[in-house]
Amino acid sequence: MGGNQDISEALQADVVQAAESGQQLCLQGGRSKDFYGRELIGEPFDLNQHRGIVDYEPTELVVTARGGTPLTEIEAALAAQHQMLPFEPPHFTEASTIGGAIASGLSGPRRPWFGAPRDLLLGIKLLDGRGQILNFGGQVMKNVAGYDLSRLMAGALGTLGILLEVSIKVLPLPPQETTLLFEADAENAHAITQRMCLDAAPISGSCHMDGQLYIRLECDETRVLQLRNRFGGELVEDAEMFWRALRDQQFAFFQTDVPLWRLSMPPAADFGLPGKQLIEWGGALRWFKGDHSMEAIRSAVSATGGHVTLFRNGDRNGEIFHPLNPTIAFLHQRLKRVFDPKSIFNSGRLYPE
Amino acid sequence: MQGQSDNNSLRRQQQRQTLADAFLKMLPADAVIFREEELVPYECDGLSAYRQVPLIVLLPYDTGQVQTILRYCHTNKIPVVARGAGTGLSGGALPHEDGVLLSLARLNKILEVDQSNLRARVQPGVRNLAISDAARSHGLYYAPDPSSQIACSIGGNVAENAGGVHCLKYGLTVNNLLEVTLITIEGERITLGGGGLDSPGLDLLALMTGSEGMLGVVVEVLVKLLPIPAKAQVILAAFDEVEAAGNAVAAIIASGIIPAGLELMDNLSLRAAEAFIHAGYPVEAAAILLCELDGSEEEVAVSVKFVCSILKQSGASKVRISKDDTERQRFWAGRKAAFPAVGRISPDYYCMDGTIPRKRLAMVLKKIAEMSQRYDLRCANVFHAGDGNLHPLIIYDANIPGELEKAEKFGGEILELCVAVGGTITGEHGVGLEKINQMCAQFPDAELEIFHAVKAAFDPHNLLNPGKAIPTLSRCAEFGAMHVYAGQLRFPELERF
Numbered sequence: 001m002g003g004n005q006d007i008s009e010a011l012q013a014d015v016v017q018a019a020e021s022g023q024q025l026c027l028q029g030g031r032s033k034d035f036y037g038r039e040l041i042g043e044p045f046d047l048n049q050h051r052g053i054v055d056y057e058p059t060e061l062v063v064t065a066r067g068g069t070p071l072t073e074i075e076a077a078l079a080a081q082h083q084m085l086p087f088e089p090p091h092f093t094e095a096s097t098i099g100g101a102i103a104s105g106l107s108g109p110r111r112p113w114f115g116a117p118r119d120l121l122l123g124i125k126l127l128d129g130r131g132q133i134l135n136f137g138g139q140v141m142k143n144v145a146g147y148d149l150s151r152l153m154a155g156a157l158g159t160l161g162i163l164l165e166v167s168i169k170v171l172p173l174p175p176q177e178t179t180l181l182f183e184a185d186a187e188n189a190h191a192i193t194q195r196m197c198l199d200a201a202p203i204s205g206s207c208h209m210d211g212q213l214y215i216r217l218e219c220d221e222t223r224v225l226q227l228r229n230r231f232g233g234e235l236v237e238d239a240e241m242f243w244r245a246l247r248d249q250q251f252a253f254f255q256t257d258v259p260l261w262r263l264s265m266p267p268a269a270d271f272g273l274p275g276k277q278l279i280e281w282g283g284a285l286r287w288f289k290g291d292h293s294m295e296a297i298r299s300a301v302s303a304t305g306g307h308v309t310l311f312r313n314g315d316r317n318g319e320i321f322h323p324l325n326p327t328i329a330f331l332h333q334r335l336k337r338v339f340d341p342k343s344i345f346n347s348g349r350l351y352p353e
Numbered sequence: 354m355q356g357q358s359d360n361n362s363l364r365r366q367q368q369r370q371t372l373a374d375a376f377l378k379m380l381p382a383d384a385v386i387f388r389e390e391e392l393v394p395y396e397c398d399g400l401s402a403y404r405q406v407p408l409i410v411l412l413p414y415d416t417g418q419v420q421t422i423l424r425y426c427h428t429n430k431i432p433v434v435a436r437g438a439g440t441g442l443s444g445g446a447l448p449h450e451d452g453v454l455l456s457l458a459r460l461n462k463i464l465e466v467d468q469s470n471l472r473a474r475v476q477p478g479v480r481n482l483a484i485s486d487a488a489r490s491h492g493l494y495y496a497p498d499p500s501s502q503i504a505c506s507i508g509g510n511v512a513e514n515a516g517g518v519h520c521l522k523y524g525l526t527v528n529n530l531l532e533v534t535l536i537t538i539e540g541e542r543i544t545l546g547g548g549g550l551d552s553p554g555l556d557l558l559a560l561m562t563g564s565e566g567m568l569g570v571v572v573e574v575l576v577k578l579l580p581i582p583a584k585a586q587v588i589l590a591a592f593d594e595v596e597a598a599g600n601a602v603a604a605i606i607a608s609g610i611i612p613a614g615l616e617l618m619d620n621l622s623l624r625a626a627e628a629f630i631h632a633g634y635p636v637e638a639a640a641i642l643l644c645e646l647d648g649s650e651e652e653v654a655v656s657v658k659f660v661c662s663i664l665k666q667s668g669a670s671k672v673r674i675s676k677d678d679t680e681r682q683r684f685w686a687g688r689k690a691a692f693p694a695v696g697r698i699s700p701d702y703y704c705m706d707g708t709i710p711r712k713r714l715a716m717v718l719k720k721i722a723e724m725s726q727r728y729d730l731r732c733a734n735v736f737h738a739g740d741g742n743l744h745p746l747i748i749y750d751a752n753i754p755g756e757l758e759k760a761e762k763f764g765g766e767i768l769e770l771c772v773a774v775g776g777t778i779t780g781e782h783g784v785g786l787e788k789i790n791q792m793c794a795q796f797p798d799a800e801l802e803i804f805h806a807v808k809a810a811f812d813p814h815n816l817l818n819p820g821k822a823i824p825t826l827s828r829c830a831e832f833g834a835m836h837v838y839a840g841q842l843r844f845p846e847l848e849r850f
Contacts, residue, residue, distance in 0.1 A: 059607045060710050082609055111550065118556050119528045132799050140708040141740040142525060142780035144514045144563045145788075145795050146804050146823065151527070151559035155551070172609035194469060198492055200580040202648070222651050264549030268469035284550045305532075305548025322553040327541045332555055334810035338803060350554060 004052030006066065008125075008133060008164050011050060015162070016131035018043075019342045027158040027346055029068055030095030033104050037157050037349045039316045047099060047162060053077055054165060055139070061170050062122060062139045067099025067163040074098055078170055086114035086171045090247050099163045105155025108247040109205035109216065112267075112281045114171065118154035125165035126153065129340030139167045152335075158346040160339040174204065174218035179242065180233030182213040186279065189213040190268065192231060193282045201227055207246055208279040209253060216243060246280070253278050253287065259314035261288040261297055265306025273300050287311070298322065321350060365408070368451070372409045372431070379421050384459075386410040395454050398439040398446040399501070400787055402703070402757060407434070407448030412456045416534075416542065416572045419455070423570065424540035426453055432819050433538075435566040437477060437509030440501040442704055443785030445513065445565045445821055452819075457508050460572060463487045470548075471578045472531055477508025477571045481515075484576060493578035496523035499781070500689045508571045514563030516781035518614040518688065519645070521739035525781070527562040529577045535561065535569035538812045546575070560807075565783050566818040568811040582647035585613065586657055587684045590669040591638035595619055595734075598640040599714035601667035602738045605644065606711070608663055610656060614645040614685075615739030619718075622691050622733035622746065629694035632687030633680075635671055642669075642738065643688055645681075691735040692746065699731070699748035703760045706788075707771030708780035711741045720770055721745055728763040730756075742780035743771070769794050784822045792822075793829035801826060 018025055024042030034040060051068035058081040065074055071091055078084055088108030089101035107116045123137030126149075137143055137150035153160060182192055189208040196203060196215065202223070205216035215233065217224060227233075236242065245251055253276070254260065263271060267283030275290020288297070294310070301308045307322035314320075324332065332351065336343065347353055373387040386392060387409045396404040413419050426433045432452030439446055448454045461478035468491040473484055481502040485494040498517035499505055505515065510526045511533055523529070532546035546558035561568055592598040598617055605612065618626065619640050627634040634641055642664070646656045661672050675681035687694075695702050709717055718734060725732040731748040745767055749760040768778040768791040778784070778791040792801070804823045808815065824832070 057710075057712065059603045060712060061606060105551065105556070115524070115528060116551060118559050119524065128803075134800050134803060136800065138775070138777055140710060140742075140776050140780070142516055142520070142708050142737075142742050143777040144781060144783050145777045145779050145792060146784070146800070147568075147807050148514070148527070148559055148563050149803065149807070152556055154556060154559075156555055160555075171611065175609070197471065198468075198580050200582050200649070219649075219652065220655075223649055226649070226651075264547075264551050266467075266470040266472075266548040269548070281550065307547055307549060307553050309553070324554050325543060327537065327543050328545070328554065328557065331557065331810060335555060335807065338806040338810055 005049060006052075007050045008127065011047070011127055011162065011164070012131050012133060014045070015127055015129070015344070018344045019129060019131060022342055023344065024347050025344050027162060029097035029100035030070065030093060032091065032093040032096035033100055035312055036104060038320050038352070039348070041347050041349070042344070048097065050164065058083055060139070061141070062167055063170050064139060064165055064167040065098050066165055067097060069098050070094075071096045071098055071101055079173065082173045083170045084173050085120070085168065087111060087116050087120055088114070088247060089117070090249065092248055098166060102154050102163055102166050103156060103158045109207065109243055109280060112284055113204055116154070118151045120169045121150050121154050121166060122169055123167040124150045124153055124163055127162040127164050129161065129342055129344055133164065137167065141169065157349045159336060159350050161345060176218065176220055177204070177239070178217045178219070178224045179236040179239030180215045180217065180228065181236050182215070182233050183211060184208070184213045185211060186277070189279070190283050194268065196227065196231055197282060199230070203282070205243055206280060206282050209251070214239070214242065251278070254312075256289060257313055258289055259310055260312040262309040262311040263288055263301050263306060264309075265301055265304045269304035269306065271300060271304065273297065294319070324351070369408050372453070375425065376409070376411060376422070379425065380411065380413065380418055384412045384414065384418065386412065395436070395439070395448060395456070398436070398441045398444060400442050400444040400447075400785070402751070403444045403447050403786055405448045405450055407454035408451055410454045410456060412459050414459050416460070416536070419536050419570060419572055420540040420542060422453065422455060423536050423538055426816060427538050427540060427814070430814055430816065432816050433570075434818050435512070435570045437506035437512070438480065438504050440505040441509060441513060441783065441785065442706070443779070443783040443787040445783050445785035445818070447786050449819060455570065457506070457571070464573075466491055466493070466578070468493065472575055473578055474573065474575050475507055476573060477511070478506050481505050481507055481510055488578050489581070492581055494581050495529065495576055496579050497526050497529055500692065507574050507576065511562055511571050511574060512564065512566045513783040514781065516737065516740070516742065518616055518685070518737065521615055521737065522611050522613045523579065527559055530558060530562060530574065531577055532575035533558055533561055533571055534573035535571050537569050538814070538816050542572070543569075563783070565785065565822040567808055567822055568817065570817070584650045584653040585645055585647040585681060586653050587675040587681045588644045588646070588657060588660055588664065589634070589673045589675075589684055590642045590644070590664040591635040591671040592640045592642070592668060593638070593670050594668070595640040595718055596715040597668040598642050599718065599738070601642060601664055601669065602714065603711055604663050604667050605660060606739070608659070610660060612644045612660070612739060613647045614643065615737075616643045616688050617641070617734070617736055617738035618688065618691060619734040621731065622695060622735045623687070625694040625698045625733065626687040626691050629697055630683075630687045630690050632683050634687055638670070643684055688735070695733045695746045695748065700750040700752065701748075701757070703747040703749060703764050704782070705743065705745045705747070705764050705767050706779045706782040707768050707776055708740065708742045709771050709774050709776035711738075713774040713776070714738065714741065717743070717770060717774060721767055724763055724766055728759055730760055730763055732763070737780070740780065741776065765791060786821055789821070789824045789828070790832045792824045793832045798826055798829070801829065
C-alpha cells in the first residue's frame with residue numbers, strides 16, 4: 001500500500017521497443033479481470049509499478065492517479081475526505097487497479113444514478129502504440145476542446161493504449177445510507193423500483209434475486225420513513241456487506257462454471273427467455289444463466305434495443321461481445337490504427353483483429 | 354483586380370447553379386435554397402463576428418434525404434456544414450464558402466416519450482426546452498439546460514456537448530444521452546449507444562458528443578429523462594467582494610453538498626440583467642451567487658438552511674431564498690438572460706468560455722480585471738461557478754476600427770490564462786472557428802496529429818465542417834510566432850501544470 005512511483009519513461013522505452021519488434025503485449029494491472037473479454041494474447045506487460053495518487057484536492061472534486069494505483073488505496077484516500085468514486089467500481093480481487101477499472105468500463109450498483117467510468121473520467125495521460133505520451137481532457141469538470149478521447153478509453157480494454165494517469169470526478173459520500181428489502185417477484189420488483197424512481201427517491205442501488213428486492217437509498221430517516229409509508233419495505237441491518245458482495249460478484253449466483261451472460265437493456269423491457277436471473281440497475285442490467293444458444297439470447301436482447309456480453313466462462317476465444325454493425329466495426333479498426341498502428345496492445349481482447 | 358473578382362463571382366454563380374440543379378433532382382424544391390438573398394440568413398451562427406454566405410442551403414425533411422445529400426457531397430467532394438438552430442457561440446456552424454449548409458431544422462419531431470424507461474426519442478431539430486415541455490405531463494424533464502434552451506436544438510447540443518446551469522449535479526449532454534443515430538459522410542446510417550446504459554465496443558457515442566459536426570451528422574437522439582424533483586429553491590446571496598463569492602463556492606462544495614446549480618454574476622452583469630429582466634437582484638452588490646437546491650420538501654428545507662449558514666460565514670452581505678417557484682424562475686431568468694442583457698448595454702460583446710480549477714477563481718478574476726484596464730475594454734463576468742466555467746463578456750464596439758481585433762486579443766489572453774492555470778479554453782461552447790488558435794496553446798503537435806487522424810478515420814476527405822475545431826499544425830506554427838507555447842512568456846509568475 002501507498003507505493004508511489006512514476007515509471008512512465010521505462011514503460012515508454014519498452015513500448016517503443018515492442019512497436020519496433022512487433023511484439024504483442026498483454027497489459028496487466030491487478031489481474032482481477034483476466035476472466036473478462038476475449039483470450040489474453042501477448043507478452044505479459046506489468047503496469048502495477050506505475051502507481052500512486054498524483055493530485056487530490058477534495059474541494060475540486062477530482063482525483064488524479066497513476067494507472068497502477070490500487071483501487072483500495074484511492075478509495076481509502078477519498079473516504080478520509082468523505083468522498084467516493086461515484087461509479088462504485090467492482091474490485092473482484094484486492095489487487096484491482098484504477099487503470100483496469102477505467103479500461104474495463106465496468107461499474108457497480110450506483111451506475112444508473114451516478115454514472116459509469118466514461119461519465120466520470122475527465123482526463124488521461126496515455127502511452128500510445130508508438131510510445132508517445134499524450135494528454136487528453138484535463139482536471140476540470142467541463143472541457144470540450146478537441147475530441148473527447150479520454151472517454152473513448154473507458155471500456156476500450158487497453159486496446160488503444162496504456163492509461164498512465166487518469167483524472168476522475170469524485171463526489172461526497174452520502175451522509176446516510178439505508179437499505180430496504182421487499183418480497184417481490186420480478187414483475188412486482190420492477191413496478192416498485194419504477195414507482196420509486198418516478199417519485200424521485202434517492203436510490204443508489206437495486207438488486208432483485210430469488211424473489212427478494214433490495215433497494216439502497218441515500219437520505220435521512222425522515223425521508224426513509226416517508227418512502228416506507230408509501231412503498232413498504234423492511235429495513236436491512238449492516239447492508240454495506242451486501243452491496244459490496246454484489247459489486248464484486250461474491251454471491252453464490254455468480255460462483256458458477258456455466259456461461260454467465262450480461263444483458264444490458266432498457267429497464268422496463270421484457271426478456272422472455274427462461275433461466276436464472278439477477279437484476280440490477282433498476283432493470284437495466286441483468287445477469288443471466290440459462291441453457292440457450294448465444295444466438296437465441298442475442299436476438300431476444302437485441303429486440304429490446306440492448307446488447308449481450310458473455311461475461312464469464314464459455315468460449316473465451318469466440319464472440320464475447322455483441323457483434324458490431326460493419327460500418328462501426330470498420331471505424332473500430334481505423335481508430336485502433338490511429339492509436340496502436342502495430343497492434344501491440346491487447347490484440348483481439350475486444351474483437352477479433 | 355476588378356475583372357478577377359467579377360470572374361470569381363461568375364464562377365461562384367455557376368457552381369451554385371450546378372449544385373442547385375443537381376439537388377433539385379433529388380430533393381423537394383423547397384428543400385433547396387440558392388438565391389443570394391435567401392442564403393444571407395444562414396451566413397452566421399450565434400457568433401456574428403464571423404460571416405460567410407454558403408454556396409447553397411439544404412433543408413431536408415427526413416433521414417433518407419440527409420443520406421442522399423451526404424452521398425452526393427461525398428462523391429463530388431463538396432464540404433458540408435451541419436447546422437441546428439444556429440445558436441452556437443463559437444462559429445461552429447459558420448458556412449463553408451464552397452460548401453453545402455445542411456440545416457436539420459425540419460427534422461423536428463419528438464418521436465416518443467417513454468415514461469417507463471425514462472427516456473425520449475427525438476429528431477435533431479427539436480428544441481432543448483421542447484423535450485422537457487413534452488416530458489412534463491409524465492413527471493419528467495431533460496436535465497441539460499444551456500441558457501439558449503428556448504431556441505437551441507438537441508442535435509446542436511450533441512455536436513457541442515452543451516452544458517447549462519444544472520450540469521454541476523446532472524452532468525453535460527454526454528452524460529444524458531443513451532443513443533445517437535447519425536449519417537456518416539459516405540451516407541451510411543449508424544447507431545451509437547443503445548437502449549441499455551452501455552454499448553458494446555469502443556464508446557463512439559462519447560467520442561461523437563462534442564465533436565462539432567466533424568465526424569457525422571446527427572439524425573436521431575435518445576435522451577435520458579429524470580423525474581422532476583418535488584421541490585427546488587434558489588438562494589440568492591450578495592457579496593461586497595467578488596473574491597468572497599468565489600471562496601463561498603469552494604466552501605459549499607467542501608461541505609459535501611452538490612447544488613443543482615451554482616452561478617456567479619459580477620456587478621456589471623447583474624446590473625445589466627436587473628435592468629433587462631427585473632429579477633430582483635441587489636444592484637449594489639459586487640457579486641451575487643445563485644445556488645439552487647432540489648430534492649424532497651424536507652431535504653430542501655434542511656440543505657437550504659445549511660447552505661445559508663455557509664454563505665453567511667463566507668461573508669455574504671445579504672441572503673434571500675426564493676419563496677415560491679415563480680420567484681425561483683425569476684432569479685434564474687436574470688442569469689439566463691445575462692448575455693442578451695449585456696448586449697443591451699454594449700454595441701457588441703464577445704463571450705469567452707474558459708474553464709479553470711475552482712481554487713483559481715479569485716486569482717483569474719483579478720487578472721481579467723487587470724487585462725480589462727490594459728485593453729481599455731469593459732468585461733462582465735457571468736459563470737458556472739460550481740464547475741469553474743467562466744463566461745467573461747468583453748464589451749466592444751465593432752464600428753470603432755480595430756476594436757474587434759482588440760477584443761479578440763483580450764479574449765485570447767483570457768483563454769491562455771485558463772490553460773496556464775490548469776484549465777481549458779472551452780467548457781461548453783466548443784472551439785468552432787473562434788478558438789482555433791487557442792487550441793495551439795492547449796495541445797502540443799502530437800495530440801493535434803491524433804485529433805486529425807481521428808477525424809480522418811471518420812471523414813478521410815475532410816468534408817464535414819472542414820477547418821473547424823482542430824487547427825492544422827502549420828496554423829499553429831504561424832500562431833506560435835506571436836504566441837509562446839504553454840504560456841512561457843505570458844503569466845510567467847504562475848505555477849505551471
